Amino acid sequence: MNNVQNRDLYEILEISPNASQETIERMFRYFAQRYHPDRGSTGDADRFRQIVEAYGTLKEPESRAAYDSRHKTNFDYQWSLVEEAGDNDNFDKDSMIQERVLSVLYTKRKRDPREPGLGLMQLERLTGCPHEMLEFHLWYLRDKGWIMRREDGSMAITADGVDQSLLLHRRDGTQKLITEQ
DSSP: OTTGGGOOOHHHHHHTTOOOOHHHHHHHHHHHHHHOOTOTOOOOOHHHHHHHHHHHHSSSSSHHHHHHHHHHHHHHEEEEEEEETTOHHHHHHHHHHHHHHHHHHHHHHOOOOOOOOOOOHHHHHHHTOHHHHHHHHHHHHHHSSSSOOOSOOOOOHHHHHHHHHHHHHHHHHHHHHHHHO
């Protein structure tokens, strides 16, 4: 079940996860007949194999229960992605973390130009961002060319990163002045 395992078995049989055993059997027979490789116009060996494998898992109560557990976990994960994508606060927080990383690395380079780098654990502590989240932001900032990984493994701001940091601080300062008035 290598390739089919990554697909939604209920989707393959075009049924609901709440479908009865009779419905699973009926849809299996319908699709097996329709996509059987011996059928001239509708035959599809790959689709037929997927249907047989999906049915093989869903027809047995034990294997279906195990699959349903994985299916629910996957569904919950996908739903959490949708919820997170719709939460504007997450984007604001991400932006703040990236600005904080740039600011910390900017200050470190300014204070100690010969040793401008900070290690991952130091960045975690100084930004208050856990390793799992910080990895995303470091990837983004590196990909933009605003920070770099030094030979010793530490992270340091680049000249483009300094420009970006100054731009962000000027923008924030302008916004504060406007709102204060």
